[in-house]
Amino acid sequence: MVASKRRRVGSSGTGAFTRVRRLPELARYDLQVIHEILDAATHCHIAHIVEGRPVATPTLHWRIDDRVYWHGSVASRMLKATGAGAEVCLTATVFDGWVLARSAFNHTANYRSVMCFGRPEVIADPAGKTRVLRRFADQRFPGRWDRLRPVTRKELGATVVLSLPLGKASAKVRVGPPDDPARDRDWPVWAGVIPLTQRAGPPVADSGLAAGLEPPVLAARARASSR
């Protein structure tokens, strides 16, 4: 996005993803920012190359420690392409608001974004898959996994789980008011920020649900509007 006041976290500051610092070199604070953004984003977009052309596919992701995970059907074209060890870029973005300046040129958005690069690792064994899928469910909705109809071997076999380490991840964060230069600041137009937040509405129960079953609560770390 057009962001003049952008703070780049976890990169060399040159803008070149080939030069982002590796995990051991990241400050604790940088990694914490990357974690928070990945946890807050409801979904991500994965860029991959299919038949020589770039494709950005929306998908659900989750994080465990210093890795980001995603999954899908073994029949998925994207997962077939990336499962074969090809490079991907996973980008998760939280949109925080519109930034209205005195000039069109300085309009922008407040947002938090993480990019992760690499060749995904495939989790092949059923026990490993079950372990990380449980974390996915429980991170969004604490305690949910144990209440669900247990996962079957057939379902695990039909599911591909992939992950990337956060060692080549970087974050970009744009916060705060517009950056109008001094000469524009008296221009008679409203300027400031219109914050946008994502809120959970009242749960809609499926038809035929037995009485007395309570909807799960969205985990605090999964709420995008934490700031």
Next chain:
Amino acid sequence: MVASKRRRVGSSGTGAFTRVRRLPELARYDLQVIHEILDAATHCHIAHIVEGRPVATPTLHWRIDDRVYWHGSVASRMLKATGAGAEVCLTATVFDGWVLARSAFNHTANYRSVMCFGRPEVIADPAGKTRVLRRFADQRFPGRWDRLRPVTRKELGATVVLSLPLGKASAKVRVGPPDDPARDRDWPVWAGVIPLTQRAGPPVADSGLAAGLEPPVLAARARASSR
């Protein structure tokens, strides 16, 4: 995303983007769905290939008739790469809610997503740039352009504006309750949808703003939570 009950609009239904139908063949309804999703999404992700590797970059977009536009700095690495006529994929996604099923396997998300493929066209002349940038500002905040400090020739020169036709666009929409098979429907766990909507909060005025200036109103078509 894992979506068993997915309605694909504007594609051949095979899942192969190389086979999406072209604009003249799209039903009016299909294009209207594509328009609505692009208008509702606050931002998009553009997949492009940089030095042989896929990259997904978040950016702001807008739509005029049957084209989608985006812009950035002439110094941007992404815009240099895509301005040179390389293929891109622009994907805009609106996240509508969590779909909680009786099994982990059938959990998914409700969402609306548009993918546009092609080689972007660059708008080179300043008058053409001004015309489409005005539409960008006014679509989000009606009447805003005329109140702003006028755009300068230097600013226009520093801005790249790109566009793609929607002829190779397709939409995916997942709506409604979970798709549990009959054998799972009596499992004693809450199932249904937790809707998520994006809302604009109270505007935050920039410091030093003169009294009596009113914040603009976000246009109805730019509200993501229209359904």
